[in-house]
Amino acid sequence: MKFIKSIFFVFLVAIACAVNTDNLVALVQIFRHGERTPIEFYKNDPFKDHWGDLGTGQLTNEGRRQLYVLGQYTRQRYSQWLPQKYNKIFFRAETTDVDRTHISGQSYLYGLFPAIDDQIWLENVNWQAIPLHPADPKIVAFTFTTCLQVLLKNLLATDEFVKINKENADLYAYLSKNTGNNVSDIYSIISIYDALYIENNAGLDLPKWTQKVFPDPMKDLYAFYFKTLTYTAQLKRIYVGTFLNEIVEYFEKMAADASSAPKFQVYCAHDNNVAAILDSFASFEPPYPPEFGSTIWLELRKTINDIPYVNVWSKNGDNVTQISINGCDLDCPLYDVKSKLKEILVDVDTVDKECSSIIKKH
Numbered sequence: 001m002k003f004i005k006s007i008f009f010v011f012l013v014a015i016a017c018a019v020n021t022d023n024l025v026a027l028v029q030i031f032r033h034g035e036r037t038p039i040e041f042y043k044n045d046p047f048k049d050h051w052g053d054l055g056t057g058q059l060t061n062e063g064r065r066q067l068y069v070l071g072q073y074t075r076q077r078y079s080q081w082l083p084q085k086y087n088k089i090f091f092r093a094e095t096t097d098v099d100r101t102h103i104s105g106q107s108y109l110y111g112l113f114p115a116i117d118d119q120i121w122l123e124n125v126n127w128q129a130i131p132l133h134p135a136d137p138k139i140v141a142f143t144f145t146t147c148l149q150v151l152l153k154n155l156l157a158t159d160e161f162v163k164i165n166k167e168n169a170d171l172y173a174y175l176s177k178n179t180g181n182n183v184s185d186i187y188s189i190i191s192i193y194d195a196l197y198i199e200n201n202a203g204l205d206l207p208k209w210t211q212k213v214f215p216d217p218m219k220d221l222y223a224f225y226f227k228t229l230t231y232t233a234q235l236k237r238i239y240v241g242t243f244l245n246e247i248v249e250y251f252e253k254m255a256a257d258a259s260s261a262p263k264f265q266v267y268c269a270h271d272n273n274v275a276a277i278l279d280s281f282a283s284f285e286p287p288y289p290p291e292f293g294s295t296i297w298l299e300l301r302k303t304i305n306d307i308p309y310v311n312v313w314s315k316n317g318d319n320v321t322q323i324s325i326n327g328c329d330l331d332c333p334l335y336d337v338k339s340k341l342k343e344i345l346v347d348v349d350t351v352d353k354e355c356s357s358i359i360k361k362h
Helices: 002-016 061-077 099-112 146-156 159-167 169-179 186-201 208-212 218-228 233-256 271-280 334-340 348-361
Strands: 024-032 091-095 264-269 295-302 308-316 319-323
Touching: 024 061, 024 233, 024 271, 061 099, 061 295, 091 099, 099 264, 146 159, 146 186, 146 233, 146 348, 159 169, 159 186, 169 186, 169 208, 169 218, 186 218, 218 271, 233 271, 233 295, 233 308, 233 334, 233 348, 264 271, 271 295, 308 334
Parallel strands: 024 264, 091 264
Antiparallel strands: 024 295, 295 308, 308 319
16 A cells, blocks of 8 residues: 555656756766665664564665655656666666665666566566666765774764763663663764664554653754764765765766766665765755655756756655755856865875875874
């Protein structure tokens, strides 16, 4: 029933939200994977065995449906621009290298490009295999590198974060007592909140002690965690600068020659990635936990005078919002995009050098 309702929603809402694509040159989309099982359980978690053989951090069937629906939604949104048939000249998809993003990516691709006509290779089956390439982990950051860990450790040692931890000492003590985990800072609550959130969504009866802290006040700290990953210009450079640099260079290339690369590039990634991009655009205040299947579309368009500009849209749950890049006009000229982000745009080689220096000093 949930699946049927999701599909019905797509065809009612997505058509109404279809955008004008007359001057659309290129499109980049990045999205979070679908619903998954908890990545880890707290020590006293009563639901450690609930997921059976599925294991931790794995996509659920609802997660597959969410991304299938996102693919359909995206097809409807750009219906006048997308070709009916998949072809590699027009489209390229990449994913981080974990099971949940690989499967989410394939589910999304099924919704975006179902097989039609001569693409149907098996009777009564409209699924087709579409390449889902591995993303360069140095560009689409996901795991916490040694470099990032050092910077975050230094951040937690600042007066501001020492104060935050002091203000939440009672919460940490309460969580330590009831979860069996050692909760001592904002990062200690992440896996606990994540497990409680997923278990609650699954309809499980959470322990009574959670009523005092879940979702609030834990949710505010959990949301703030995402902001810490890009809290300073240096953190932005290290964590998301290479990805934004790749997008800007891609848009510059496509603005000069629209046939030089695939017109539509997709990245299947994580909540960290979505939040980091929004925060780097100064469009993540107040911070919030990106929902499963949340997405960002970055559109390269051209004016009638052939001047390239960028539109950015964010979808979290059912809420679709156009956002500004660091205060730029919603129709932000491409050269202004580069100027607004110049402090954090960086190539892989430069990040490697900066990180070597950071680690040595540590």
